[in-house]
Amino acid sequence: MLQGLLLALALAGGAGAAPGPAAPALQARAEAGDARAAWRLGLMARNGEGMPADPARAVMLLTTAAEGGVPAAMFVLANMLAAGEGAPRDEAAARRWLEMAAALDYPEALQQLALSEPDPRKAELLMRQAAHAMTHRARD
Structure with a gap:
């Protein structure tokens, strides 16, 4: 209400x-x-x-x-x-x-989280997820 x-x-x-x-x-x-x-x-x-x-x-x-x-x-x-x-x-x-x-696989959010992630391995994974999410956006 x-x-x-x-x-x-x-x-x-x-x-x-x-x-x-x-x-x-x-x-x-x-x-x-x-x-x-x-x-x-x-x-x-x-x-x-x-x-x-x-x-x-x-x-x-x-x-x-x-x-x-x-x-x-x-x-x-x-x-x-x-x-x-x-x-x-x-x-x-x-x-x-x-x-x-x-x-929800929003690429910009994944990228922003990656840029603030102190663990390089986790940051790399987040960047890969962002890149993958962008390929789906390009197809939509």
């Missing part, structure tokens, strides 16, 4: 937000529970695409998308939380989202 309220507040936008032409359709889909629409709106809010940049709104939308199973949203959310962008810095939550994206 709280998540639904947060999504509604995020979709309502902040003062002065002027949504672009795609935003109303995405808002309707996100309100209906479409995690991919929440992902796209989250990116738009983060990057100021079709609306003023709003990192806090982006975090709310990306959280909704990540909870809906969108690995790309998990990855971006992890990086925003690690940097304290749009929400207080939260390394533990950032790591959890990054690991969840990696568990």
Whole structure:
């Protein structure tokens, strides 16, 4: 229930937000529970695409998308939380989202985990997994 309220507040936008032409359709889909629409709106809010940049709104939308199973949203959310962008810095939550994206074979998450892995053997394995995951993305 709280998540639904947060999504509604995020979709309502902040003062002065002027949504672009795609935003109303995405808002309707996100309100209906479409995690991919929440992902796209989250990116738009983060990057100021079709609306003023709003990192806090982006975090709310990306959280909704990540909870809906969108690995790309998990990855971006992890990086925003690690940097304290749009929400207080939260390394533990950032790591959890990054690991969840990696568990879904999201190549960028696997690569980022590899780059921070102190054990060279584990880092190499993660990089191999990232490369393998990229071959699947190329086929899709």
